[in-house]
Amino acid sequence: MYLKYRKLKNLIFHFSLYLCAALVLIPLVLIIFFVFKMGATSINLDFFTSLPKPVGEDGGGMKHAILGTLYMVSIASVISIPLGLLCGVYLSEFGKGKVATLLRLTIDMLTGVPSIVIGIFAYITIVVPLKSFSAMAGGVALSIIILPIVCRSTEEILKLVPGHIREAGLALGLPRWRVIFNIVVKGNLSSLTTGVMLAISRAAGETAPLLFTAFGNMYLSYEIDEPMASLPVQIYNYAISPFDDWQRQAWAGSLVLIVLVLGINIFARTLISLKHIKFRYRG
Protein backbone atom coordinates (compact mmCIF):
# COMPACT_ATOMS: atom_id res chain seq x y z
CA MET A 1 0.00 0.00 0.00
CA TYR A 2 2.77 2.40 1.03
CA LEU A 3 4.78 1.51 -2.05
CA LYS A 4 1.79 2.29 -4.23
CA TYR A 5 1.56 5.70 -2.62
CA ARG A 6 5.23 6.36 -3.31
CA LYS A 7 4.90 5.22 -6.88
CA LEU A 8 1.91 7.49 -7.31
CA LYS A 9 3.92 10.43 -6.04
CA ASN A 10 6.65 9.53 -8.50
CA LEU A 11 4.13 9.43 -11.31
CA ILE A 12 2.66 12.78 -10.37
CA PHE A 13 6.14 14.24 -10.19
CA HIS A 14 7.01 13.00 -13.66
CA PHE A 15 3.75 14.32 -14.98
CA SER A 16 4.49 17.72 -13.52
CA LEU A 17 7.91 17.72 -15.17
CA TYR A 18 6.28 17.14 -18.54
CA LEU A 19 3.85 19.91 -17.70
CA CYS A 20 6.73 22.29 -16.92
CA ALA A 21 8.35 21.56 -20.27
CA ALA A 22 5.04 22.14 -22.00
CA LEU A 23 4.55 25.42 -20.12
CA VAL A 24 7.87 26.65 -21.47
CA LEU A 25 7.67 25.31 -24.99
CA ILE A 26 4.08 26.31 -25.74
CA PRO A 27 4.69 30.06 -25.44
CA LEU A 28 7.81 29.70 -27.59
CA VAL A 29 5.85 27.93 -30.28
CA LEU A 30 3.03 30.47 -29.95
CA ILE A 31 5.39 33.42 -30.33
CA ILE A 32 7.13 31.99 -33.36
CA PHE A 33 3.84 30.88 -34.89
CA PHE A 34 2.26 34.26 -34.30
CA VAL A 35 5.18 36.20 -35.71
CA PHE A 36 5.25 34.00 -38.78
CA LYS A 37 1.50 34.15 -39.26
CA MET A 38 1.24 37.92 -38.91
CA GLY A 39 4.53 38.63 -40.63
CA ALA A 40 4.03 36.35 -43.62
CA THR A 41 0.88 38.16 -44.71
CA SER A 42 2.51 41.56 -44.71
CA ILE A 43 5.98 40.80 -45.96
CA ASN A 44 6.87 41.23 -49.60
CA LEU A 45 9.76 42.29 -51.74
CA ASP A 46 8.83 45.92 -51.23
CA PHE A 47 9.53 45.53 -47.56
CA PHE A 48 13.21 44.94 -48.25
CA THR A 49 13.73 47.39 -51.07
CA SER A 50 11.76 50.52 -50.29
CA LEU A 51 11.66 53.23 -47.68
CA PRO A 52 8.70 54.10 -45.47
CA LYS A 53 5.90 56.02 -47.11
CA PRO A 54 3.96 58.84 -45.40
CA VAL A 55 1.06 57.82 -43.19
CA GLY A 56 -2.01 56.97 -45.21
CA GLU A 57 -0.19 55.64 -48.20
CA ASP A 58 0.02 51.88 -48.34
CA GLY A 59 3.24 50.04 -48.95
CA GLY A 60 6.71 51.09 -48.12
CA GLY A 61 9.32 49.04 -46.36
CA MET A 62 12.13 48.98 -43.91
CA LYS A 63 15.18 48.96 -46.14
CA HIS A 64 16.70 51.79 -44.14
CA ALA A 65 16.15 49.98 -40.84
CA ILE A 66 17.57 46.68 -42.06
CA LEU A 67 20.66 48.40 -43.42
CA GLY A 68 20.88 50.52 -40.29
CA THR A 69 20.88 47.46 -38.06
CA LEU A 70 23.61 45.84 -40.15
CA TYR A 71 25.60 49.08 -40.11
CA MET A 72 25.45 49.57 -36.37
CA VAL A 73 26.08 45.93 -35.57
CA SER A 74 29.17 46.19 -37.77
CA ILE A 75 30.38 49.23 -35.82
CA ALA A 76 29.80 47.34 -32.58
CA SER A 77 31.63 44.29 -33.92
CA VAL A 78 34.62 46.29 -35.10
CA ILE A 79 35.00 47.77 -31.63
CA SER A 80 34.10 44.82 -29.47
CA ILE A 81 35.34 41.68 -31.17
CA PRO A 82 39.08 42.51 -31.06
CA LEU A 83 38.77 43.96 -27.58
CA GLY A 84 36.66 41.06 -26.31
CA LEU A 85 38.97 38.47 -27.87
CA LEU A 86 42.04 40.10 -26.34
CA CYS A 87 40.41 40.28 -22.92
CA GLY A 88 39.36 36.65 -23.21
CA VAL A 89 42.91 35.71 -24.17
CA TYR A 90 44.21 37.68 -21.20
CA LEU A 91 41.87 35.88 -18.82
CA SER A 92 42.60 32.39 -20.12
CA GLU A 93 46.36 32.76 -20.73
CA PHE A 94 47.40 35.17 -17.99
CA GLY A 95 44.37 34.73 -15.75
CA LYS A 96 46.08 35.35 -12.42
CA GLY A 97 46.76 38.45 -10.42
CA LYS A 98 44.85 41.55 -9.47
CA VAL A 99 44.07 42.83 -12.94
CA ALA A 100 42.63 39.49 -14.04
CA THR A 101 40.45 39.23 -10.94
CA LEU A 102 39.24 42.77 -11.48
CA LEU A 103 38.62 42.12 -15.16
CA ARG A 104 36.59 39.01 -14.36
CA LEU A 105 34.52 41.00 -11.92
CA THR A 106 34.11 43.77 -14.49
CA ILE A 107 32.94 41.36 -17.15
CA ASP A 108 30.47 39.81 -14.72
CA MET A 109 29.15 43.22 -13.81
CA LEU A 110 28.99 44.41 -17.43
CA THR A 111 26.91 41.34 -18.28
CA GLY A 112 24.49 42.34 -15.58
CA VAL A 113 24.20 46.03 -16.41
CA PRO A 114 20.73 46.63 -17.85
CA SER A 115 20.94 47.55 -21.52
CA ILE A 116 18.97 50.73 -20.95
CA VAL A 117 21.64 51.95 -18.54
CA ILE A 118 24.26 51.34 -21.22
CA GLY A 119 22.07 53.46 -23.48
CA ILE A 120 22.20 56.29 -20.95
CA PHE A 121 25.99 55.97 -20.79
CA ALA A 122 26.33 56.18 -24.58
CA TYR A 123 23.96 59.15 -24.58
CA ILE A 124 26.02 61.04 -22.03
CA THR A 125 29.41 60.25 -23.51
CA ILE A 126 28.67 60.52 -27.23
CA VAL A 127 25.31 62.09 -27.99
CA VAL A 128 25.69 65.01 -25.61
CA PRO A 129 29.18 66.14 -26.75
CA LEU A 130 28.28 65.72 -30.44
CA LYS A 131 24.90 67.36 -29.85
CA SER A 132 23.17 64.86 -32.14
CA PHE A 133 21.84 61.35 -32.05
CA SER A 134 24.20 59.27 -34.11
CA ALA A 135 24.87 55.82 -35.51
CA MET A 136 28.22 56.01 -33.74
CA ALA A 137 26.54 56.27 -30.34
CA GLY A 138 24.29 53.34 -31.20
CA GLY A 139 27.25 51.26 -32.31
CA VAL A 140 29.18 52.04 -29.14
CA ALA A 141 26.19 51.16 -26.96
CA LEU A 142 25.83 47.82 -28.75
CA SER A 143 29.55 47.21 -28.46
CA ILE A 144 29.42 47.55 -24.68
CA ILE A 145 26.60 45.02 -24.66
CA ILE A 146 28.44 42.38 -26.67
CA LEU A 147 31.88 42.96 -25.17
CA PRO A 148 31.31 40.80 -22.08
CA ILE A 149 29.71 38.06 -24.17
CA VAL A 150 32.67 37.85 -26.55
CA CYS A 151 35.15 37.99 -23.68
CA ARG A 152 33.40 35.34 -21.61
CA SER A 153 32.99 32.89 -24.50
CA THR A 154 36.62 33.39 -25.58
CA GLU A 155 37.84 32.68 -22.08
CA GLU A 156 35.68 29.57 -21.75
CA ILE A 157 36.78 28.18 -25.11
CA LEU A 158 40.50 28.86 -24.67
CA LYS A 159 40.45 27.38 -21.18
CA LEU A 160 39.45 24.06 -22.74
CA VAL A 161 42.63 23.95 -24.82
CA PRO A 162 44.85 21.39 -23.08
CA GLY A 163 48.09 22.67 -21.58
CA HIS A 164 50.26 20.25 -23.56
CA ILE A 165 49.36 22.03 -26.79
CA ARG A 166 50.85 25.23 -25.41
CA GLU A 167 53.85 23.32 -24.13
CA ALA A 168 54.37 21.73 -27.53
CA GLY A 169 54.43 25.17 -29.10
CA LEU A 170 56.89 26.46 -26.53
CA ALA A 171 59.04 23.39 -27.02
CA LEU A 172 59.27 24.21 -30.71
CA GLY A 173 60.98 27.41 -29.68
CA LEU A 174 58.16 29.80 -30.37
CA PRO A 175 57.76 32.88 -28.21
CA ARG A 176 54.74 32.78 -25.96
CA TRP A 177 52.71 35.33 -27.89
CA ARG A 178 53.20 33.25 -31.03
CA VAL A 179 51.97 30.17 -29.17
CA ILE A 180 48.93 32.09 -28.00
CA PHE A 181 47.96 33.66 -31.29
CA ASN A 182 49.23 31.20 -33.88
CA ILE A 183 48.38 27.99 -32.06
CA VAL A 184 45.86 28.49 -29.28
CA VAL A 185 43.70 31.15 -30.92
CA LYS A 186 44.13 30.08 -34.53
CA GLY A 187 43.41 26.46 -33.72
CA ASN A 188 40.09 27.36 -32.13
CA LEU A 189 38.92 29.95 -34.62
CA SER A 190 35.71 28.12 -35.44
CA SER A 191 34.66 27.82 -31.78
CA LEU A 192 35.57 31.44 -31.24
CA THR A 193 33.48 32.37 -34.26
CA THR A 194 30.52 30.70 -32.61
CA GLY A 195 30.88 32.88 -29.54
CA VAL A 196 31.24 35.98 -31.68
CA MET A 197 28.18 35.11 -33.75
CA LEU A 198 26.07 34.53 -30.66
CA ALA A 199 27.14 37.96 -29.45
CA ILE A 200 26.27 39.52 -32.81
CA SER A 201 22.83 37.91 -32.80
CA ARG A 202 22.31 39.43 -29.37
CA ALA A 203 23.34 42.88 -30.58
CA ALA A 204 21.05 42.71 -33.61
CA GLY A 205 17.99 42.28 -31.41
CA GLU A 206 18.69 44.98 -28.85
CA THR A 207 16.27 47.89 -28.73
CA ALA A 208 16.70 49.67 -25.43
CA PRO A 209 20.23 51.04 -25.91
CA LEU A 210 19.37 52.36 -29.39
CA LEU A 211 16.29 54.32 -28.38
CA PHE A 212 18.18 57.43 -27.41
CA THR A 213 21.52 56.88 -29.07
CA ALA A 214 20.82 56.07 -32.72
CA PHE A 215 17.23 57.27 -32.24
CA GLY A 216 15.97 56.20 -35.67
CA ASN A 217 14.77 58.05 -38.71
CA MET A 218 12.59 57.51 -41.75
CA TYR A 219 15.12 57.78 -44.55
CA LEU A 220 18.21 56.01 -45.74
CA SER A 221 21.38 57.26 -44.08
CA TYR A 222 24.95 56.08 -44.14
CA GLU A 223 26.34 58.95 -42.08
CA ILE A 224 28.03 57.86 -38.89
CA ASP A 225 27.23 61.12 -37.08
CA GLU A 226 23.54 61.23 -37.91
CA PRO A 227 20.55 59.42 -36.46
CA MET A 228 20.07 56.01 -37.97
CA ALA A 229 17.10 53.69 -38.04
CA SER A 230 17.39 50.14 -36.79
CA LEU A 231 15.06 47.21 -37.12
CA PRO A 232 14.15 46.84 -33.41
CA VAL A 233 13.56 50.55 -32.84
CA GLN A 234 11.53 50.79 -36.04
CA ILE A 235 9.40 47.85 -34.89
CA TYR A 236 8.90 49.55 -31.54
CA ASN A 237 7.86 52.85 -33.11
CA TYR A 238 5.48 51.11 -35.50
CA ALA A 239 4.06 48.81 -32.83
CA ILE A 240 3.00 51.65 -30.54
CA SER A 241 1.60 53.68 -33.43
CA PRO A 242 -2.16 53.66 -34.02
CA PHE A 243 -1.98 52.95 -37.76
CA ASP A 244 -2.92 49.49 -38.97
CA ASP A 245 -0.49 49.61 -41.84
CA TRP A 246 2.40 50.44 -39.54
CA GLN A 247 1.44 47.71 -37.10
CA ARG A 248 1.36 45.30 -40.01
CA GLN A 249 4.87 46.41 -40.90
CA ALA A 250 5.95 45.95 -37.30
CA TRP A 251 5.00 42.28 -37.62
CA ALA A 252 6.86 41.99 -40.89
CA GLY A 253 9.87 43.61 -39.22
CA SER A 254 9.63 41.17 -36.32
CA LEU A 255 9.60 38.29 -38.76
CA VAL A 256 12.77 39.56 -40.42
CA LEU A 257 14.40 40.22 -37.06
CA ILE A 258 13.51 36.86 -35.57
CA VAL A 259 14.67 35.01 -38.67
CA LEU A 260 17.91 37.00 -38.62
CA VAL A 261 18.60 36.54 -34.92
CA LEU A 262 17.49 32.93 -34.55
CA GLY A 263 19.14 32.13 -37.89
CA ILE A 264 22.54 33.40 -36.74
CA ASN A 265 22.03 31.75 -33.39
CA ILE A 266 21.13 28.32 -34.72
CA PHE A 267 23.78 28.52 -37.43
CA ALA A 268 26.43 29.27 -34.83
CA ARG A 269 25.27 26.41 -32.62
CA THR A 270 25.21 23.88 -35.45
CA LEU A 271 28.66 25.06 -36.48
CA ILE A 272 30.02 24.07 -33.11
CA SER A 273 28.11 20.80 -32.90
CA LEU A 274 29.19 19.82 -36.42
CA LYS A 275 32.75 20.35 -35.33
CA HIS A 276 32.28 18.04 -32.39
CA ILE A 277 30.82 15.40 -34.65
CA LYS A 278 33.80 15.68 -36.93
CA PHE A 279 36.11 15.20 -34.00
CA ARG A 280 34.20 12.17 -32.85
CA TYR A 281 34.49 10.46 -36.21
CA ARG A 282 38.16 11.23 -36.34
CA GLY A 283 38.47 9.30 -33.12
Added chain:
Amino acid sequence: MINENESFIEESTKFNNLVDSNCTKSKVFNFSYQLQDKINYYLIKSFACLVILLLIGLVAMLIYSALPAMEEFGLGFAFGDDWNPVEDEFGALPFLFGTLITSFLALMLATPVSVGVALFINEVLSKKLAAVVSLFVEMIAAIPSIVFGLWGVFYLAPFVKETLTPVLKSSLGFLPFFQGASFGIGILTASLILALMIIPTITSICRIVFKTVPTLQKEAALALGSTRFEMIKIALLRPSFSGIMGAIVLGLGRALGETMAVAMVIGNSPSISASLFSPAATMASVIANEYTEADSDLHLSALCYVGFLLFIVTFTINGLARFIVWNQSKKVGG
Protein backbone atom coordinates in the same frame (compact mmCIF):
# COMPACT_ATOMS: atom_id res chain seq x y z
CA MET B 1 78.01 35.71 -17.76
CA ILE B 2 76.96 38.81 -19.62
CA ASN B 3 78.64 37.50 -22.71
CA GLU B 4 76.81 34.25 -22.41
CA ASN B 5 73.54 36.03 -22.06
CA GLU B 6 74.22 38.21 -25.06
CA SER B 7 75.24 35.31 -27.16
CA PHE B 8 72.05 33.52 -26.10
CA ILE B 9 69.99 36.51 -27.14
CA GLU B 10 71.90 36.66 -30.41
CA GLU B 11 71.29 32.99 -30.96
CA SER B 12 67.64 33.26 -30.11
CA THR B 13 67.25 36.27 -32.38
CA LYS B 14 68.84 34.33 -35.19
CA PHE B 15 66.54 31.45 -34.50
CA ASN B 16 63.62 33.80 -34.25
CA ASN B 17 64.48 35.24 -37.64
CA LEU B 18 64.66 31.73 -39.00
CA VAL B 19 61.25 30.93 -37.57
CA ASP B 20 59.93 34.20 -38.89
CA SER B 21 61.19 33.67 -42.38
CA ASN B 22 59.94 30.11 -42.33
CA CYS B 23 56.54 30.64 -40.79
CA THR B 24 55.40 34.01 -41.99
CA LYS B 25 56.49 36.73 -44.30
CA SER B 26 56.26 39.33 -41.58
CA LYS B 27 59.12 41.70 -40.99
CA VAL B 28 62.05 40.50 -38.97
CA PHE B 29 61.93 41.34 -35.28
CA ASN B 30 65.05 42.38 -33.55
CA PHE B 31 63.64 41.89 -30.09
CA SER B 32 64.51 39.05 -27.81
CA TYR B 33 61.76 36.57 -27.02
CA GLN B 34 61.45 37.88 -23.49
CA LEU B 35 60.96 41.40 -24.76
CA GLN B 36 58.42 40.31 -27.35
CA ASP B 37 56.48 38.43 -24.73
CA LYS B 38 56.69 41.33 -22.34
CA ILE B 39 55.41 43.77 -24.95
CA ASN B 40 52.63 41.40 -25.84
CA TYR B 41 51.73 40.84 -22.19
CA TYR B 42 51.54 44.51 -21.36
CA LEU B 43 49.66 45.26 -24.55
CA ILE B 44 46.95 42.74 -23.71
CA LYS B 45 46.97 43.84 -20.11
CA SER B 46 46.42 47.44 -21.14
CA PHE B 47 43.33 46.37 -23.09
CA ALA B 48 42.11 44.54 -20.01
CA CYS B 49 42.64 47.70 -17.97
CA LEU B 50 40.74 49.62 -20.64
CA VAL B 51 37.68 47.44 -20.07
CA ILE B 52 37.95 47.88 -16.32
CA LEU B 53 38.19 51.64 -16.84
CA LEU B 54 35.11 51.41 -19.06
CA LEU B 55 33.00 50.09 -16.19
CA ILE B 56 34.42 52.71 -13.84
CA GLY B 57 33.71 55.38 -16.44
CA LEU B 58 30.19 54.07 -16.86
CA VAL B 59 29.47 54.38 -13.15
CA ALA B 60 31.18 57.76 -12.93
CA MET B 61 29.23 59.18 -15.87
CA LEU B 62 25.96 57.88 -14.44
CA ILE B 63 26.64 59.55 -11.11
CA TYR B 64 27.83 62.72 -12.82
CA SER B 65 24.69 63.03 -14.91
CA ALA B 66 22.48 62.21 -11.96
CA LEU B 67 24.18 64.81 -9.74
CA PRO B 68 21.65 67.63 -10.25
CA ALA B 69 18.80 65.36 -9.24
CA MET B 70 20.84 63.95 -6.36
CA GLU B 71 21.45 67.43 -5.02
CA GLU B 72 17.81 68.36 -5.46
CA PHE B 73 16.18 65.31 -3.93
CA GLY B 74 18.93 63.50 -2.04
CA LEU B 75 18.36 59.95 -0.89
CA GLY B 76 14.67 60.67 -0.37
CA PHE B 77 14.36 60.32 -4.15
CA ALA B 78 14.00 56.59 -3.76
CA PHE B 79 11.07 57.03 -1.37
CA GLY B 80 9.18 59.88 -2.99
CA ASP B 81 6.01 58.62 -4.60
CA ASP B 82 5.29 61.64 -6.76
CA TRP B 83 6.54 61.64 -10.35
CA ASN B 84 5.37 64.74 -12.12
CA PRO B 85 7.65 65.97 -14.92
CA VAL B 86 5.44 68.99 -15.60
CA GLU B 87 6.08 70.44 -12.15
CA ASP B 88 9.59 69.04 -11.81
CA GLU B 89 8.57 66.80 -8.94
CA PHE B 90 10.40 63.51 -9.02
CA GLY B 91 10.32 60.47 -6.77
CA ALA B 92 11.29 56.97 -7.80
CA LEU B 93 9.15 54.92 -5.46
CA PRO B 94 6.48 53.99 -8.05
CA PHE B 95 9.19 52.65 -10.35
CA LEU B 96 11.00 50.82 -7.58
CA PHE B 97 7.66 49.29 -6.65
CA GLY B 98 6.86 48.38 -10.25
CA THR B 99 10.28 46.84 -10.84
CA LEU B 100 10.25 44.85 -7.62
CA ILE B 101 6.68 43.58 -7.93
CA THR B 102 7.01 42.48 -11.55
CA SER B 103 10.37 40.83 -10.93
CA PHE B 104 9.13 39.13 -7.79
CA LEU B 105 6.01 37.80 -9.51
CA ALA B 106 8.07 36.68 -12.48
CA LEU B 107 10.38 34.78 -10.15
CA MET B 108 7.46 33.13 -8.37
CA LEU B 109 6.15 31.93 -11.71
CA ALA B 110 9.45 31.07 -13.34
CA THR B 111 11.32 29.29 -10.55
CA PRO B 112 9.26 26.10 -10.22
CA VAL B 113 8.91 25.80 -13.97
CA SER B 114 12.62 26.37 -14.59
CA VAL B 115 13.71 23.87 -11.97
CA GLY B 116 11.19 21.43 -13.43
CA VAL B 117 12.47 21.91 -16.95
CA ALA B 118 16.08 21.56 -15.80
CA LEU B 119 15.22 18.27 -14.06
CA PHE B 120 13.21 17.18 -17.08
CA ILE B 121 16.11 17.78 -19.46
CA ASN B 122 18.80 16.35 -17.20
CA GLU B 123 17.04 13.39 -15.63
CA VAL B 124 14.12 12.28 -17.76
CA LEU B 125 15.00 12.80 -21.39
CA SER B 126 17.44 10.77 -23.41
CA LYS B 127 20.59 12.57 -24.48
CA LYS B 128 19.45 13.38 -28.00
CA LEU B 129 16.04 14.65 -26.95
CA ALA B 130 17.65 16.62 -24.14
CA ALA B 131 19.83 18.42 -26.65
CA VAL B 132 16.77 19.34 -28.72
CA VAL B 133 14.69 20.53 -25.78
CA SER B 134 17.53 22.51 -24.28
CA LEU B 135 18.11 24.13 -27.66
CA PHE B 136 14.46 25.18 -27.71
CA VAL B 137 14.70 26.60 -24.21
CA GLU B 138 17.80 28.54 -25.17
CA MET B 139 15.99 29.86 -28.24
CA ILE B 140 13.67 31.68 -25.85
CA ALA B 141 16.68 33.60 -24.54
CA ALA B 142 17.68 34.43 -28.10
CA ILE B 143 14.35 35.96 -29.13
CA PRO B 144 14.74 39.76 -29.08
CA SER B 145 12.81 41.40 -26.29
CA ILE B 146 11.03 43.67 -28.75
CA VAL B 147 9.39 40.60 -30.28
CA PHE B 148 8.26 39.51 -26.82
CA GLY B 149 6.82 42.97 -26.38
CA LEU B 150 4.98 42.89 -29.67
CA TRP B 151 3.56 39.47 -28.92
CA GLY B 152 2.67 40.64 -25.43
CA VAL B 153 0.73 43.64 -26.68
CA PHE B 154 -1.20 41.92 -29.45
CA TYR B 155 -1.63 38.42 -28.07
CA LEU B 156 -0.90 38.04 -24.38
CA ALA B 157 -2.63 41.22 -23.25
CA PRO B 158 -5.99 40.29 -24.83
CA PHE B 159 -5.56 36.77 -23.48
CA VAL B 160 -4.99 38.09 -19.97
CA LYS B 161 -7.93 40.46 -20.27
CA GLU B 162 -10.44 38.00 -21.66
CA THR B 163 -9.41 34.63 -20.31
CA LEU B 164 -7.07 34.88 -17.37
CA THR B 165 -8.67 37.79 -15.53
CA PRO B 166 -12.17 36.31 -15.27
CA VAL B 167 -10.72 33.03 -14.04
CA LEU B 168 -8.55 34.73 -11.43
CA LYS B 169 -11.38 37.00 -10.35
CA SER B 170 -13.84 34.20 -9.85
CA SER B 171 -11.41 31.99 -7.99
CA LEU B 172 -9.25 34.45 -6.06
CA GLY B 173 -11.24 37.65 -6.39
CA PHE B 174 -11.53 38.10 -2.63
CA LEU B 175 -7.83 39.02 -2.46
CA PRO B 176 -6.94 42.67 -3.02
CA PHE B 177 -4.43 41.61 -5.70
CA PHE B 178 -7.14 40.43 -8.04
CA GLN B 179 -9.59 43.28 -7.89
CA GLY B 180 -10.34 46.14 -10.19
CA ALA B 181 -10.77 46.34 -13.91
CA SER B 182 -8.28 44.77 -16.27
CA PHE B 183 -7.24 46.36 -19.52
CA GLY B 184 -4.97 43.49 -20.35
CA ILE B 185 -1.99 45.74 -20.00
CA GLY B 186 -0.51 45.89 -16.53
CA ILE B 187 1.59 44.24 -13.85
CA LEU B 188 0.27 40.72 -14.44
CA THR B 189 0.99 40.69 -18.18
CA ALA B 190 4.44 42.19 -17.63
CA SER B 191 5.21 39.55 -15.00
CA LEU B 192 4.10 36.74 -17.29
CA ILE B 193 6.36 37.96 -20.08
CA LEU B 194 9.24 38.49 -17.67
CA ALA B 195 8.77 35.00 -16.28
CA LEU B 196 9.01 33.56 -19.76
CA MET B 197 12.12 35.59 -20.47
CA ILE B 198 14.04 34.56 -17.36
CA ILE B 199 13.18 30.86 -17.56
CA PRO B 200 16.14 30.07 -19.88
CA THR B 201 18.57 31.80 -17.51
CA ILE B 202 17.41 29.92 -14.43
CA THR B 203 17.09 26.64 -16.33
CA SER B 204 20.58 26.66 -17.77
CA ILE B 205 22.22 27.51 -14.44
CA CYS B 206 20.13 24.89 -12.62
CA ARG B 207 21.25 22.33 -15.19
CA ILE B 208 24.89 23.21 -14.55
CA VAL B 209 24.31 22.97 -10.81
CA PHE B 210 22.58 19.58 -11.12
CA LYS B 211 25.42 18.27 -13.24
CA THR B 212 27.92 18.95 -10.46
CA VAL B 213 26.14 16.42 -8.23
CA PRO B 214 28.13 13.16 -8.42
CA THR B 215 26.38 10.28 -10.17
CA LEU B 216 27.44 8.02 -7.32
CA GLN B 217 25.23 9.95 -4.96
CA LYS B 218 22.21 9.51 -7.20
CA GLU B 219 22.91 5.83 -7.71
CA ALA B 220 23.27 5.38 -3.97
CA ALA B 221 19.82 6.83 -3.45
CA LEU B 222 18.35 4.55 -6.13
CA ALA B 223 20.15 1.55 -4.66
CA LEU B 224 18.50 2.23 -1.33
CA GLY B 225 15.22 1.63 -3.07
CA SER B 226 14.00 5.14 -3.58
CA THR B 227 11.81 6.06 -6.51
CA ARG B 228 13.04 8.51 -9.12
CA PHE B 229 11.18 11.31 -7.38
CA GLU B 230 12.72 10.52 -4.00
CA MET B 231 16.15 10.22 -5.56
CA ILE B 232 15.79 13.66 -7.12
CA LYS B 233 14.52 15.09 -3.88
CA ILE B 234 17.19 13.61 -1.63
CA ALA B 235 20.24 13.37 -3.82
CA LEU B 236 19.77 16.18 -6.31
CA LEU B 237 17.67 19.04 -5.00
CA ARG B 238 18.91 19.10 -1.44
CA PRO B 239 22.65 19.34 -2.10
CA SER B 240 22.15 21.86 -4.89
CA PHE B 241 19.82 24.10 -2.93
CA SER B 242 22.19 27.03 -2.69
CA GLY B 243 23.05 26.66 -6.38
CA ILE B 244 19.38 26.92 -7.24
CA MET B 245 19.18 30.03 -5.08
CA GLY B 246 22.08 31.48 -7.05
CA ALA B 247 20.27 30.72 -10.30
CA ILE B 248 17.14 32.42 -9.01
CA VAL B 249 19.03 35.51 -7.98
CA LEU B 250 20.73 35.66 -11.39
CA GLY B 251 17.30 35.38 -13.01
CA LEU B 252 16.19 38.22 -10.77
CA GLY B 253 19.09 40.31 -12.05
CA ARG B 254 17.95 39.69 -15.59
CA ALA B 255 14.33 40.50 -14.77
CA LEU B 256 15.18 43.78 -13.08
CA GLY B 257 16.96 45.16 -16.10
CA GLU B 258 14.58 43.99 -18.80
CA THR B 259 13.29 47.01 -20.65
CA MET B 260 11.45 46.82 -23.93
CA ALA B 261 9.09 43.91 -23.43
CA VAL B 262 8.03 45.31 -20.08
CA ALA B 263 7.76 48.88 -21.35
CA MET B 264 5.32 47.73 -24.00
CA VAL B 265 2.96 45.77 -21.78
CA ILE B 266 3.04 47.41 -18.38
CA GLY B 267 1.04 50.51 -19.26
CA ASN B 268 3.54 53.06 -17.97
CA SER B 269 1.71 54.88 -15.27
CA PRO B 270 3.72 55.90 -12.22
CA SER B 271 1.20 54.66 -9.69
CA ILE B 272 1.25 52.21 -6.82
CA SER B 273 -1.71 49.93 -6.40
CA ALA B 274 -2.33 46.54 -4.88
CA SER B 275 -4.19 45.18 -7.87
CA LEU B 276 -2.13 43.14 -10.31
CA PHE B 277 -4.42 44.19 -13.14
CA SER B 278 -3.55 47.85 -12.85
CA PRO B 279 -0.89 49.48 -15.01
CA ALA B 280 2.40 50.47 -13.45
CA ALA B 281 5.89 51.40 -14.58
CA THR B 282 9.33 49.99 -13.92
CA MET B 283 12.62 51.82 -13.60
CA ALA B 284 13.77 50.62 -17.00
CA SER B 285 10.47 51.32 -18.72
CA VAL B 286 10.23 54.90 -17.49
CA ILE B 287 13.73 55.62 -18.82
CA ALA B 288 12.84 54.09 -22.17
CA ASN B 289 9.64 56.08 -22.39
CA GLU B 290 10.63 59.48 -21.15
CA TYR B 291 14.31 59.91 -21.91
CA THR B 292 13.96 61.25 -25.43
CA GLU B 293 11.02 63.42 -24.45
CA ALA B 294 12.52 64.94 -21.32
CA ASP B 295 12.74 68.67 -21.88
CA SER B 296 13.95 70.00 -18.55
CA ASP B 297 17.46 69.25 -17.34
CA LEU B 298 16.13 68.15 -13.99
CA HIS B 299 13.85 65.60 -15.65
CA LEU B 300 16.77 64.18 -17.61
CA SER B 301 18.90 64.10 -14.51
CA ALA B 302 16.14 62.44 -12.51
CA LEU B 303 15.91 59.75 -15.19
CA CYS B 304 19.67 59.26 -14.92
CA TYR B 305 19.21 58.98 -11.16
CA VAL B 306 16.62 56.26 -11.77
CA GLY B 307 19.14 54.60 -14.08
CA PHE B 308 21.75 54.82 -11.36
CA LEU B 309 19.39 53.26 -8.82
CA LEU B 310 18.64 50.50 -11.31
CA PHE B 311 22.35 49.95 -11.78
CA ILE B 312 22.92 49.75 -8.03
CA VAL B 313 20.07 47.27 -7.58
CA THR B 314 21.20 44.96 -10.42
CA PHE B 315 24.83 45.32 -9.31
CA THR B 316 23.97 44.17 -5.80
CA ILE B 317 21.74 41.35 -6.98
CA ASN B 318 24.31 40.06 -9.47
CA GLY B 319 27.06 40.30 -6.89
CA LEU B 320 24.94 38.28 -4.49
CA ALA B 321 24.28 35.66 -7.16
CA ARG B 322 27.98 35.31 -8.01
CA PHE B 323 28.76 34.97 -4.33
CA ILE B 324 26.21 32.18 -3.89
CA VAL B 325 27.25 30.32 -7.06
CA TRP B 326 30.95 30.62 -6.19
CA ASN B 327 30.34 29.28 -2.72
CA GLN B 328 28.37 26.39 -4.15
CA SER B 329 31.03 25.45 -6.70
CA LYS B 330 33.70 25.66 -4.00
CA LYS B 331 31.71 23.31 -1.80
CA VAL B 332 31.19 20.77 -4.58
CA GLY B 333 34.74 21.12 -5.87
CA GLY B 334 36.25 20.63 -2.41
